[in-house]
Amino acid sequence: MTVLRVALAQLNPMVGALDANLARLIDAYDEAEAAGCDIIAFPELSTVGYPPEDLVLKPGFVEDNLEVLDRFAARTRGCAAVVGFVDQDRDIYNAAAVCVNGEVVGKYHKRLLPNNTVFDEQRYFTAGHDSDPLELYVIGGVKVGISICEDIWSPFGPVAEQAAAGAEVNINLNGSPFATGKGAVRERLLATRAADSHCAIVYVNQVGGQDELVFDGGSLVYDHEGTLLARGVQFAEQLLIVDVPVPPVYRKRLLDPRGRVTEAMLPVVEVSAVPVRHEERVEELASPISEPFDADRELYDALVLGTRDYCVKNGFSDVVIGLSGGIDSSIIAAIAVDALGAEHVHGVSMPSRYSSDHSRSDAQLLADSLDIECRTISIEPAFTAYIEMLADSFDGREPGLTYENIQSRCRGQLLMALSNEFGWMVLTTGNKSEVAVGYFTIYGDSVGGYAAIKDVLKTRVYDLCRYVNRREGREIVPESVITKAPSAELRPDQRDDDSLPPYEVLDPILELYVEDDRTAGEIVELGHDAEMVRRVTRLVDIAEYKRRQCPPGVRVSRKAFGKDRRMPITSGYRG
Template identity: 45%
Template structure:
């Protein structure tokens, strides 16, 4: 029995385009001799539709497209869709055969945590989803489940076990499971555990592509009943994985180095964000530092160097080496480069504001004027030429509020907002190592990080200490007491926790960012702006 796992990249709400893509992959799978063809969760609509599910026409169009596709199906196919019954919506898998929808399965376990909010929209299914299909001349009992149905550790209902009891000979999980660092290990461990427990093959078909902040990595998996891996889809690209349950050979799981996985995820996130929003060119403010250098590399690899515009915006505080590093980076990447001095503009601002400031000592107000002028220039270029501004703040800086609203935070997408400062350096070193040359100038990697908004300024943090602590607070939800108990300095911990708390208002106004960790700023982290819980511990 040959099963085709089609991990494809739909576009949210592009019903005609998604239909054409599904049918194209379907026909190719038929030509390759598949007996059953499987597509990911909610492949007709894209995932997650969020409040589009409250739009009656959106749901109805999904129904019409499913009917159009099923009319053209001969070899049985499974594809994710929305099912409506009276006032209830279901996250469903449709089984199509002989020109019609012959079965539907409604997802039982609805995730409502982090970036998932399915309980807001969907009604949980009640039946176990085991169906009989004639495949290659033989009647087979197939268990269909959808994404979270597999991740049942925190639920009383164990969908896979129930399907085994109902006589399923093979389990097919259609999924829209977004990438985050370490996710592949979590998936393989879970699937191997389920196969060992139930002793039947399990095929996992995952979505690929990016939707707003989420990046779906594909990497579909197939295991036989002995728990042996017999197939693995490509990462971060569309693929058809053909698995013969009667004749497939075992293979080793493909593990890609952590930095390469994260970098490729970010490239796909940028590429799809541009393609799906109708943009072609990016503009980036190049400071000569490591953050903007990494963002420029990602943009060049995602969009093509000819579609990336690097703008150096020096002030009187910018060092010669920073301007030179920005120029060298642009040459190394082959991107368009331009230098625009902001000195005269800063002088005009300061002249206008001087009588209003009343002789008060210079502070962050004057420093941030520079950042905001840069942001205004980048946005003007965006408006004039249709380029999308990529902001370059990293997760550690955004957490601590070390960024300027309407300045360096300006942009249409924040590429590395979920990448810690520690990982910015790790990814940048990987970029150079994988290229066999210094795409990113070595001096950008080795010089002390600085915003260069004042004389002899350097960032006020030891990132080797601070960055892991910030990750522990955000991603692992560790309290100050936990961190201090594990040896962290109490003064540093209290300061970090305070900064994270008081800067929520900034993050609410930030450009959307690409999620690559288990807990990113965005839809998966909901913290009130007005918040008097400080969490500090006393000395």
């Protein structure tokens, strides 16, 4: 039985950083070559980082990426490399190149271009077509097929076609972003695809944050029967090296109607320069199967990685957070410390005449637990000045909500002043529940550079705070923060549930309306109170203009506000 030694380079590229990405490719390649690998697989579009979006509309950018590919290929030796890049002839393609012994020996153009959720690849690329025939590559004595991301999701796509025509291993390059629950879906899919095609699957995925997206890695290898051979770590770079057994599969294909060869055999490229090194290996590798994270850790680590990469890749070493003593600013501070280090996180308590003593003390307790700086800047002088300036205009009126929003905007101005002066990025603290229904002040608590929990419902924020305490074995987030009723503290004795339904009621309705695209009528039919549903969905609809002016944040759900959910601001539909 032949054994193919494969390296999966689970890398964290930066979109557009071509030279830095090339250095990462070369370092991983050299390590795989030294380990006696037959082949190394890199993620989708790894020369340019994924997704490059409108950068690929710049001809100069595409040319530069082709130069990077040539420079990488020139460094290759006996270990073959499959690397993602942007190809061009009459059009541009999401492509993979097979490189060995100093040259590019073959190319593959992605056949199935996703145009859903956060993907809009049909805006940029042309799909591989009949004039771009599929090929197999003999590497280490094994027939290898190449595919890219979406190609493997279709049971009748290129992977099945290649397998039916003789492929024994399929290398699948990915830029697959994280969403809660997606890992289990991937694993079921890949196991099924491997078993149905009787072809081993090598699935390499990108890791890291890119604007709103975060990629979780978790690369996978399955044998020809759909048995898991290897699972990469989540949310970290890794060179995963796996020995893939490749027995003759013709008997299994002949006896199984799913795998009977019905296609004409594909052209085979003999990558003859690659030595078959199986006999030279001193020992066989143990199968590296990393345990998947539980739901709380997975979500938390996704937020940490997304926040870290957004800050670092955009040149920010430090962040500043308004610490209110509430649950949202508490989890943001914990995420920031894990992302950047305590010395790079600056907390600001900004009390007003309505701030309670326990909120101030809770903010200080949190700062002490995290060992971060916490300064106090009262907004009372500015708030008083606004009241005096507006007194004549508001004569005879009770401003009410206006005064609440003024306080929030005073705080936003202070945070932005510190950001401007010291170069710190402001992390906003709004969660998905509040962002959904517009329970925030535009140009106030919404100001900032990044919204780390923008896609996390309020009830999950509480779960994450409990997770942080459980992980550390002590109170990082004070228990009083977790147990007290949430409040913006912008008027006497204010509570969130004065203006909103309890979050235990609100969040399930939001999941159905925002993430599942149910209409208000459909949600009522599922058993939710009709008046409550009408109220909540109306709040979501009228807050669209506010959300458009909010900073980006990490996408972790099935559907996030931003590039994932694109609703018209002006709309008369109420469902």
